[in-house]
Amino acid sequence: MADVITEEPVELQLERYRTELTGYCYRMLGSVFEAEDAVQETMVRAWRGHRGFEGRAALRSWVYRIATNVCLDALNGRKGRARPMDLAGPVTVATASDARLPGVTWIGPAPDDRVLAGTGDPADVAAQRESVKLAFVAVLQRLAPRQRAVLILREVLGWKAAEVAELLGVTVASVNSALQRARAVLAADSSAARPAPAMDEAQRALLDRYVRAFEAYDMDGLAALLHEDVTLNMPPFAMWLRGREEIRAWMLGPGHGCRGSRLLPVTANGGPALAQYRPSPAGGHEPWALIVPEVSEGRITGLTNFLDTDVLFPLFGLPARLPAE
Secondary structure, eight states, X not given: OOOOOOSSOHHHHHHTTHHHHHHHHHHHHSOHHHHHXXXXXXXXXXXXXXXXXXXXXXXXXXXXXXXXXXHXXXXXXXXXXXXXXXXXXXXXXXXXXXXXXXXXXXXXXXXXXXXXXXOSOXXXXXXXXXXXXHXXXXXXXXXXXXXXXXXXXXXXXXXXXXXXHHHHTSOHHHHHHHHXXXXXXXXXXXXXXXXXXXXXXXXXXXXXXXXXXXXXXXXXXXXXXXXXXXXXXXTTBSOEEESHHHHHHHHHTTTGGGTTOEEEEEEEXXXXXXXXXXXXXXXXXXXXXXXXXXXXXXXXXXXXXXXXHHHHHHHTTOOSOBOOO
């Protein structure tokens, strides 16, 4: 390969890989904050060790080996992150509780510009976007850490089995076996077994109608855009809802404080997302949720409302509040 150590400062060479490494570590760890910490640790280790590297292998392969080890160390002895749907069954509006779980429990959203390269072959770019969808990242978290690394390197990044075996210090047969087991887990999960189609104009128009219905608080109009088995989850709350009628009842009941909200478009996890600002008693609108929708076959099939706006809105470069119109 051509990307070996040259006369160019090593810091500049390493920096070229920051975004793709962050995407890799995000898929491994399920948190963009942990991913960025892992990449920073990778950069420090690579900088310290680059004199001993001496171009014996491709620089990209070498830093991926370091990043993999950093992630495996971080995952040692702990459970993978999850979504509320992975931990318990749905509740109804009548049985919902306000129980919360710590932030480390949940898969977090990721801004596209932190985890996805903006250029490349269109087919490759589309595949990379699908590989950071929340449903796919959630399934990855169910895999054993080494299986997770094998699947990402082989299926997402397109590495050869021999390259992955060298990176992990195992045999090609071991890599193939791990990949087979990981594929079986993906195949058993309908939400991640089939990649969703790229966001087209019809889907964008659907989300535009969702925004208009939400801001008008037209819950009949909003419900008409939802799949009958749509899910709504709101980390850090442990509970989640299923079905358009339950979600409509939620929005008109416990969620009635969302009336009068404003929604701003952002991008997250390979597709459009929405930043929700609720009316503030002090005037204007204050951050309430980062909404990551899932769309399929002309309907919204899932809504994840991340409520930890104190850390998420700065991450996405969103304003701390919106003034009164």
